[in-house]
Amino acid sequence: MRAGHRVLTVEFKIKLLAPADGELLSAEATVIKAGRTLTAATINVHCTKTSKTTLCAIIQQTTICIAPTGNGLIRN
Numbered sequence: 001m002r003a004g005h006r007v008l009t010v011e012f013k014i015k016l017l018a019p020a021d022g023e024l025l026s027a028e029a030t031v032i033k034a035g036r037t038l039t040a041a042t043i044n045v046h047c048t049k050t051s052k053t054t055l056c057a058i059i060q061q062t063t064i065c066i067a068p069t070g071n072g073l074i075r076n
Contacts, residue, residue: 004068010038011062018056022049025056039063 025047032040043059 002067006066006068007063008066009061010064011060013060015058016056017058018047018054020045020047020056022047022054024048027059037064037066039065 025045027043027045029041029043032042040060040062043061044055045057045059046053047056048054
């Protein structure tokens with residue numbers, strides 16, 4: 001991302017699949033598509049307890065990158 005640009009969330013959806021009960025919570029993100037302004041990603045959240053790892057959430061996220069206008073106003 002270039003200096004002065006802002007990132008805003010367009011959509012953020014969480015599917016809770018299992019309780020996040022354990023010693024370690026980890027997430028792995030994958031960018032599905034990075035366009036000129038919109039970026040879509042999927043995040044898998046895993047929980048580990050006594051050496052057993054469980055998928056506890058799936059997140060889908062879309063963000064938009066907004067360029068500065070020079071006058072402090074946001075433009076698309």
